[in-house]
Amino acid sequence: MKITDVQAYIVRQPEVSLIGDGTQDSVIIRIDTDAGIYGLAEVDSAPYLVKQAIDMPDSHSAQRGMRSVLLGMDPLATEVIWDELYACTYYYARGGAGMHAISGIDMALWDIKGKALGVPVFQLLGGAYQRRIPAYISILMPQTEDEVKRLVDYHMVKGYSGIKFGWGNLGEDMAHDLKLVRAARKALGPDKLLMIDIAMNWREYKPALDACHAYAQEGVYWVEEPFRVEQPELFAKLRDAVPLNITAGEELSSLQEFETYLQKGCVDILQPDLSRCGGLTIGKKIADLAKRHQVPIIPHNFKSGLLMSATLQYIASLPGARYLEYCGQETVLSRSLITEPVVVQDGYVEIPDRPGLGVELNMDTVARYRV
Numbered sequence: 237m238k239i240t241d242v243q244a245y246i247v248r249q250p251e252v253s254l255i256g257d258g259t260q261d262s263v264i265i266r267i268d269t270d271a272g273i274y275g276l277a278e279v280d281s282a283p284y285l286v287k288q289a290i291d292m293p294d295s296h297s298a299q300r301g302m303r304s305v306l307l308g309m310d311p312l313a314t315e316v317i318w319d320e321l322y323a324c325t326y327y328y329a330r331g332g333a334g335m336h337a338i339s340g341i342d343m344a345l346w347d348i349k350g351k352a353l354g355v356p357v358f359q360l361l362g363g364a365y366q367r368r369i370p371a372y373i374s375i376l377m378p379q380t381e382d383e384v385k386r387l388v389d390y391h392m393v394k395g396y397s398g399i400k401f402g403w404g405n406l407g408e409d410m411a412h413d414l415k416l417v418r419a420a421r422k423a424l425g426p427d428k429l430l431m432i433d434i435a436m437n438w439r440e441y442k443p444a445l446d447a448c449h450a451y452a453q454e455g456v457y458w459v460e461e462p463f464r465v466e467q468p469e470l471f472a473k474l475r476d477a478v479p480l481n482i483t484a485g486e487e488l489s490s491l492q493e494f495e496t497y498l499q500k501g502c503v504d505i506l507q508p509d510l511s512r513c514g515g516l517t518i519g520k521k522i523a524d525l526a527k528r529h530q531v532p533i534i535p536h537n538f539k540s541g542l543l544m545s546a547t548l549q550y551i552a553s554l555p556g557a558r559y560l561e562y563c564g565q566e567t568v569l570s571r572s573l574i575t576e577p578v579v580v581q582d583g584y585v586e587i588p589d590r591p592g593l594g595v596e597l598n599m600d601t602v603a604r605y606r607v
Protein backbone atom coordinates (compact mmCIF):
# COMPACT_ATOMS: atom_id res chain seq x y z
CA MET A 237 0.00 0.00 0.00
CA LYS A 238 1.17 3.53 -0.75
CA ILE A 239 0.19 6.99 0.43
CA THR A 240 -1.30 8.93 -2.48
CA ASP A 241 -2.46 12.15 -0.80
CA VAL A 242 -2.30 14.04 2.48
CA GLN A 243 -4.76 16.85 3.11
CA ALA A 244 -5.11 19.20 6.04
CA TYR A 245 -8.18 21.36 6.27
CA ILE A 246 -9.47 23.80 8.79
CA VAL A 247 -12.98 24.02 10.17
CA ARG A 248 -13.92 27.06 12.19
CA GLN A 249 -17.05 28.51 13.73
CA PRO A 250 -17.85 32.05 12.50
CA GLU A 251 -16.73 33.80 15.70
CA VAL A 252 -13.70 32.65 17.70
CA SER A 253 -13.28 34.08 21.22
CA LEU A 254 -10.01 34.44 23.11
CA ILE A 255 -10.89 31.84 25.72
CA GLY A 256 -9.22 28.49 26.43
CA ASP A 257 -11.63 26.61 24.19
CA GLY A 258 -10.05 24.58 21.39
CA THR A 259 -13.44 23.41 20.12
CA GLN A 260 -14.09 26.67 18.26
CA ASP A 261 -11.92 25.54 15.37
CA SER A 262 -9.94 22.49 14.34
CA VAL A 263 -7.56 21.08 11.78
CA ILE A 264 -8.45 17.73 10.25
CA ILE A 265 -5.92 15.51 8.52
CA ARG A 266 -6.93 13.01 5.86
CA ILE A 267 -4.42 10.56 4.37
CA ASP A 268 -5.42 8.63 1.24
CA THR A 269 -3.90 5.43 -0.12
CA ASP A 270 -3.83 3.54 -3.40
CA ALA A 271 -5.94 0.81 -1.72
CA GLY A 272 -8.86 3.23 -1.35
CA ILE A 273 -8.47 3.24 2.44
CA TYR A 274 -8.10 6.60 4.13
CA GLY A 275 -7.18 7.67 7.64
CA LEU A 276 -8.52 10.61 9.67
CA ALA A 277 -7.13 12.65 12.52
CA GLU A 278 -7.69 15.88 14.36
CA VAL A 279 -5.03 18.04 15.99
CA ASP A 280 -5.40 20.22 19.08
CA SER A 281 -2.99 22.94 18.03
CA ALA A 282 -2.76 26.15 16.00
CA PRO A 283 -4.71 24.98 12.92
CA TYR A 284 -3.04 27.20 10.34
CA LEU A 285 0.47 26.22 11.44
CA VAL A 286 -0.35 22.50 11.31
CA LYS A 287 -1.81 22.91 7.84
CA GLN A 288 1.25 24.82 6.72
CA ALA A 289 3.60 22.11 8.01
CA ILE A 290 1.77 19.60 5.82
CA ASP A 291 1.19 21.75 2.73
CA MET A 292 4.43 23.69 2.41
CA PRO A 293 7.01 22.91 -0.26
CA ASP A 294 10.33 21.38 0.73
CA SER A 295 12.96 23.84 1.89
CA HIS A 296 16.01 21.72 2.66
CA SER A 297 16.54 18.21 3.97
CA ALA A 298 15.67 19.05 7.60
CA GLN A 299 12.76 21.37 6.88
CA ARG A 300 10.61 19.56 4.38
CA GLY A 301 6.87 19.80 3.93
CA MET A 302 5.19 16.78 5.52
CA ARG A 303 3.01 15.84 2.55
CA SER A 304 6.09 15.73 0.39
CA VAL A 305 7.81 13.35 2.86
CA LEU A 306 4.79 11.04 3.03
CA LEU A 307 3.79 10.63 -0.61
CA GLY A 308 4.63 7.12 -1.84
CA MET A 309 5.45 5.71 1.62
CA ASP A 310 3.81 2.57 3.03
CA PRO A 311 1.16 3.87 5.50
CA LEU A 312 1.39 0.70 7.61
CA ALA A 313 5.05 1.46 8.44
CA THR A 314 4.12 3.77 11.32
CA GLU A 315 7.45 3.54 13.15
CA VAL A 316 9.50 4.06 9.97
CA ILE A 317 7.36 7.01 8.93
CA TRP A 318 7.60 8.62 12.37
CA ASP A 319 11.41 8.51 12.27
CA GLU A 320 11.54 9.75 8.69
CA LEU A 321 9.12 12.62 9.39
CA TYR A 322 11.15 13.66 12.41
CA ALA A 323 14.43 13.52 10.50
CA CYS A 324 13.01 15.56 7.63
CA THR A 325 11.40 18.29 9.80
CA TYR A 326 13.48 18.67 12.96
CA TYR A 327 14.30 22.33 12.33
CA TYR A 328 10.69 23.16 13.09
CA ALA A 329 8.94 20.03 14.41
CA ARG A 330 10.89 18.96 17.51
CA GLY A 331 8.04 20.47 19.56
CA GLY A 332 5.08 22.84 19.23
CA ALA A 333 2.83 22.90 16.18
CA GLY A 334 5.31 20.91 14.06
CA MET A 335 5.27 17.99 16.51
CA HIS A 336 1.50 18.35 16.74
CA ALA A 337 1.32 17.91 12.96
CA ILE A 338 3.45 14.76 13.20
CA SER A 339 1.10 13.54 15.95
CA GLY A 340 -1.97 14.01 13.74
CA ILE A 341 -0.35 12.28 10.78
CA ASP A 342 0.60 9.36 13.01
CA MET A 343 -2.97 9.15 14.31
CA ALA A 344 -4.37 9.01 10.75
CA LEU A 345 -1.86 6.26 9.84
CA TRP A 346 -3.06 4.11 12.75
CA ASP A 347 -6.62 4.64 11.49
CA ILE A 348 -5.50 3.30 8.10
CA LYS A 349 -3.72 0.36 9.70
CA GLY A 350 -6.81 -0.64 11.68
CA LYS A 351 -9.06 -0.33 8.64
CA ALA A 352 -6.64 -2.31 6.46
CA LEU A 353 -6.55 -5.15 9.00
CA GLY A 354 -10.23 -4.86 9.89
CA VAL A 355 -9.60 -4.35 13.62
CA PRO A 356 -10.03 -1.47 16.07
CA VAL A 357 -6.85 0.40 16.90
CA PHE A 358 -6.88 -0.90 20.47
CA GLN A 359 -6.19 -4.38 19.09
CA LEU A 360 -3.09 -3.04 17.36
CA LEU A 361 -1.94 -1.49 20.62
CA GLY A 362 -2.07 -4.85 22.39
CA GLY A 363 -5.74 -5.33 23.17
CA ALA A 364 -8.31 -3.81 25.50
CA TYR A 365 -7.88 -3.75 29.27
CA GLN A 366 -11.37 -2.20 29.37
CA ARG A 367 -14.18 -1.63 26.90
CA ARG A 368 -16.05 0.98 28.90
CA ILE A 369 -14.74 3.89 30.89
CA PRO A 370 -16.25 6.35 33.35
CA ALA A 371 -16.18 9.96 32.12
CA TYR A 372 -15.54 13.20 33.92
CA ILE A 373 -16.80 16.44 32.47
CA SER A 374 -14.24 19.12 31.67
CA ILE A 375 -15.24 22.78 31.38
CA LEU A 376 -13.87 26.30 31.66
CA MET A 377 -13.90 28.00 35.05
CA PRO A 378 -16.48 30.79 35.07
CA GLN A 379 -16.16 34.11 36.94
CA THR A 380 -18.76 33.72 39.70
CA GLU A 381 -19.86 31.25 42.34
CA ASP A 382 -23.43 31.31 40.98
CA GLU A 383 -22.20 30.33 37.54
CA VAL A 384 -20.09 27.51 39.05
CA LYS A 385 -23.21 26.13 40.73
CA ARG A 386 -25.26 26.46 37.55
CA LEU A 387 -22.66 24.55 35.54
CA VAL A 388 -22.37 21.79 38.14
CA ASP A 389 -26.14 21.35 38.20
CA TYR A 390 -26.38 21.45 34.41
CA HIS A 391 -23.68 18.87 33.69
CA MET A 392 -23.71 16.49 36.62
CA VAL A 393 -27.25 15.19 36.03
CA LYS A 394 -25.66 13.03 33.31
CA GLY A 395 -23.89 10.94 35.93
CA TYR A 396 -20.27 11.94 35.38
CA SER A 397 -17.70 10.78 37.92
CA GLY A 398 -16.76 14.37 38.52
CA ILE A 399 -16.08 17.76 37.04
CA LYS A 400 -12.95 19.66 36.13
CA PHE A 401 -12.91 23.44 36.07
CA GLY A 402 -9.96 24.96 34.28
CA TRP A 403 -8.46 28.01 32.65
CA GLY A 404 -10.73 31.09 32.81
CA ASN A 405 -9.06 33.57 35.19
CA LEU A 406 -7.60 30.95 37.54
CA GLY A 407 -4.31 32.13 39.01
CA GLU A 408 -5.09 35.85 38.89
CA ASP A 409 -6.78 36.17 42.31
CA MET A 410 -6.04 33.27 44.64
CA ALA A 411 -8.71 34.30 47.21
CA HIS A 412 -11.41 34.49 44.56
CA ASP A 413 -10.26 31.17 43.07
CA LEU A 414 -10.72 29.50 46.45
CA LYS A 415 -14.26 30.84 46.67
CA LEU A 416 -15.00 29.29 43.27
CA VAL A 417 -13.50 25.96 44.34
CA ARG A 418 -15.60 25.98 47.53
CA ALA A 419 -18.73 26.80 45.50
CA ALA A 420 -17.96 23.86 43.22
CA ARG A 421 -17.57 21.44 46.11
CA LYS A 422 -20.75 22.70 47.75
CA ALA A 423 -22.73 22.26 44.52
CA LEU A 424 -21.20 18.83 43.83
CA GLY A 425 -21.73 17.35 47.26
CA PRO A 426 -19.07 15.30 49.03
CA ASP A 427 -18.77 12.25 46.77
CA LYS A 428 -18.03 13.43 43.22
CA LEU A 429 -14.56 14.20 41.93
CA LEU A 430 -13.47 17.82 41.65
CA MET A 431 -10.41 18.77 39.61
CA ILE A 432 -8.87 22.22 39.04
CA ASP A 433 -6.74 23.06 36.00
CA ILE A 434 -4.56 26.09 36.67
CA ALA A 435 -3.35 26.20 33.03
CA MET A 436 0.24 27.02 34.14
CA ASN A 437 -0.84 30.31 35.75
CA TRP A 438 0.69 30.07 39.21
CA ARG A 439 3.78 32.26 39.33
CA GLU A 440 4.98 31.91 42.95
CA TYR A 441 5.64 28.70 44.83
CA LYS A 442 4.46 29.61 48.35
CA PRO A 443 0.96 30.86 47.39
CA ALA A 444 0.64 27.77 45.17
CA LEU A 445 1.51 25.53 48.13
CA ASP A 446 -1.06 27.31 50.32
CA ALA A 447 -3.70 27.03 47.59
CA CYS A 448 -3.12 23.29 47.23
CA HIS A 449 -3.55 22.77 50.98
CA ALA A 450 -6.78 24.80 50.89
CA TYR A 451 -8.02 22.87 47.84
CA ALA A 452 -7.21 19.59 49.60
CA GLN A 453 -9.56 20.70 52.40
CA GLU A 454 -12.27 20.85 49.73
CA GLY A 455 -11.45 17.33 48.58
CA VAL A 456 -9.95 18.40 45.25
CA TYR A 457 -8.78 15.24 43.50
CA TRP A 458 -6.11 16.87 41.39
CA VAL A 459 -4.51 20.18 40.56
CA GLU A 460 -3.47 20.26 36.91
CA GLU A 461 -0.54 22.15 35.41
CA PRO A 462 0.11 24.48 38.36
CA PHE A 463 3.28 25.92 36.80
CA ARG A 464 4.84 26.28 33.38
CA VAL A 465 5.83 22.81 32.28
CA GLU A 466 9.40 23.85 31.52
CA GLN A 467 9.95 23.72 35.30
CA PRO A 468 9.65 20.02 36.17
CA GLU A 469 11.54 20.53 39.47
CA LEU A 470 8.77 22.82 40.73
CA PHE A 471 6.17 20.17 39.92
CA ALA A 472 8.15 17.55 41.85
CA LYS A 473 8.65 19.87 44.83
CA LEU A 474 4.94 20.74 45.00
CA ARG A 475 3.89 17.15 44.54
CA ASP A 476 6.05 16.09 47.51
CA ALA A 477 4.56 18.78 49.71
CA VAL A 478 0.81 18.45 49.15
CA PRO A 479 -1.84 15.82 49.94
CA LEU A 480 -3.62 15.99 46.57
CA ASN A 481 -2.64 14.75 43.10
CA ILE A 482 -0.56 16.89 40.76
CA THR A 483 -1.07 16.27 37.04
CA ALA A 484 0.36 17.43 33.71
CA GLY A 485 1.11 16.14 30.25
CA GLU A 486 -0.92 17.93 27.59
CA GLU A 487 1.89 20.40 26.86
CA LEU A 488 4.59 17.74 26.66
CA SER A 489 5.87 16.49 23.32
CA SER A 490 8.30 13.69 22.58
CA LEU A 491 9.19 10.72 24.70
CA GLN A 492 12.07 12.53 26.40
CA GLU A 493 9.83 15.14 28.03
CA PHE A 494 7.54 12.45 29.43
CA GLU A 495 10.57 10.48 30.62
CA THR A 496 11.83 13.55 32.48
CA TYR A 497 8.49 14.05 34.18
CA LEU A 498 8.34 10.41 35.24
CA GLN A 499 11.98 10.17 36.36
CA LYS A 500 11.80 13.37 38.42
CA GLY A 501 8.52 12.30 40.06
CA CYS A 502 6.65 15.39 38.83
CA VAL A 503 3.13 14.00 38.61
CA ASP A 504 0.70 11.55 40.19
CA ILE A 505 -1.24 11.21 36.91
CA LEU A 506 0.10 11.74 33.40
CA GLN A 507 -2.09 13.42 30.76
CA PRO A 508 -0.62 13.09 27.26
CA ASP A 509 -2.67 14.48 24.38
CA LEU A 510 -2.49 12.10 21.43
CA SER A 511 -2.57 14.98 18.97
CA ARG A 512 0.46 16.65 20.56
CA CYS A 513 2.65 14.01 22.20
CA GLY A 514 3.78 12.40 18.94
CA GLY A 515 0.64 10.40 18.17
CA LEU A 516 -0.26 6.83 19.04
CA THR A 517 3.26 5.64 18.17
CA ILE A 518 4.67 7.76 21.00
CA GLY A 519 1.55 7.34 23.14
CA LYS A 520 2.20 3.60 23.28
CA LYS A 521 5.79 4.18 24.44
CA ILE A 522 4.61 6.72 27.04
CA ALA A 523 2.14 4.10 28.30
CA ASP A 524 4.96 1.56 28.67
CA LEU A 525 7.14 4.07 30.52
CA ALA A 526 4.31 5.18 32.80
CA LYS A 527 3.53 1.56 33.62
CA ARG A 528 7.15 1.00 34.71
CA HIS A 529 6.95 4.10 36.92
CA GLN A 530 3.52 3.01 38.21
CA VAL A 531 1.93 6.31 37.19
CA PRO A 532 -1.60 6.11 35.74
CA ILE A 533 -2.53 7.87 32.51
CA ILE A 534 -5.71 9.90 32.01
CA PRO A 535 -5.24 11.42 28.56
CA HIS A 536 -5.92 15.05 27.79
CA ASN A 537 -8.91 15.35 25.44
CA PHE A 538 -10.49 18.72 24.72
CA LYS A 539 -11.52 18.81 21.10
CA SER A 540 -14.24 17.27 18.91
CA GLY A 541 -15.37 13.66 18.72
CA LEU A 542 -12.57 12.86 16.29
CA LEU A 543 -9.77 13.28 18.82
CA MET A 544 -12.05 11.70 21.45
CA SER A 545 -12.39 8.58 19.26
CA ALA A 546 -8.61 8.20 19.11
CA THR A 547 -8.35 8.86 22.84
CA LEU A 548 -10.91 6.13 23.55
CA GLN A 549 -8.91 3.57 21.54
CA TYR A 550 -5.80 4.53 23.52
CA ILE A 551 -7.68 4.36 26.84
CA ALA A 552 -8.88 0.84 26.02
CA SER A 553 -5.23 -0.24 25.75
CA LEU A 554 -4.10 1.35 29.04
CA PRO A 555 -3.85 -0.83 32.13
CA GLY A 556 -5.74 0.92 34.90
CA ALA A 557 -7.07 3.85 32.87
CA ARG A 558 -9.42 5.58 35.25
CA TYR A 559 -11.43 8.16 33.36
CA LEU A 560 -12.17 9.74 30.01
CA GLU A 561 -11.89 13.53 29.91
CA TYR A 562 -15.17 14.48 28.25
CA CYS A 563 -15.05 17.96 26.78
CA GLY A 564 -18.06 19.91 28.02
CA GLN A 565 -17.78 22.85 25.63
CA GLU A 566 -20.95 22.76 23.56
CA THR A 567 -19.83 24.18 20.23
CA VAL A 568 -20.99 23.09 16.79
CA LEU A 569 -17.67 21.30 16.23
CA SER A 570 -17.49 19.54 19.59
CA ARG A 571 -21.01 18.25 19.06
CA SER A 572 -21.36 17.60 15.32
CA LEU A 573 -18.00 17.11 13.55
CA ILE A 574 -18.46 13.31 13.46
CA THR A 575 -21.41 11.22 12.36
CA GLU A 576 -21.76 9.24 15.60
CA PRO A 577 -20.93 11.50 18.55
CA VAL A 578 -19.56 9.75 21.62
CA VAL A 579 -22.42 9.15 24.05
CA VAL A 580 -22.19 9.19 27.83
CA GLN A 581 -24.69 6.86 29.47
CA ASP A 582 -25.02 6.68 33.24
CA GLY A 583 -21.62 8.33 33.39
CA TYR A 584 -19.89 5.75 31.18
CA VAL A 585 -18.70 5.63 27.58
CA GLU A 586 -18.58 2.40 25.59
CA ILE A 587 -15.38 2.10 23.55
CA PRO A 588 -16.28 1.26 19.93
CA ASP A 589 -14.79 -1.76 18.15
CA ARG A 590 -15.23 -0.57 14.58
CA PRO A 591 -12.10 -0.87 12.40
CA GLY A 592 -9.42 1.79 12.86
CA LEU A 593 -10.43 4.74 15.00
CA GLY A 594 -14.04 3.87 14.16
CA VAL A 595 -14.97 7.42 13.25
CA GLU A 596 -16.43 9.23 10.23
CA LEU A 597 -16.69 12.93 9.59
CA ASN A 598 -20.07 14.58 9.32
CA MET A 599 -19.55 16.09 5.88
CA ASP A 600 -22.47 18.53 6.30
CA THR A 601 -20.64 20.11 9.23
CA VAL A 602 -17.34 20.07 7.35
CA ALA A 603 -18.89 21.69 4.26
CA ARG A 604 -20.55 24.38 6.31
CA TYR A 605 -17.59 25.36 8.50
CA ARG A 606 -14.57 24.66 6.33
CA VAL A 607 -12.51 27.78 5.69
Ligand SMILES: [Mg+2]
Nearest residue numbers: 402433460486
Ligand atom coordinates in the same frame (compact mmCIF):
# COMPACT_ATOMS: atom_id res chain seq x y z
MG1 LIG B 1 -5.32 21.10 31.06
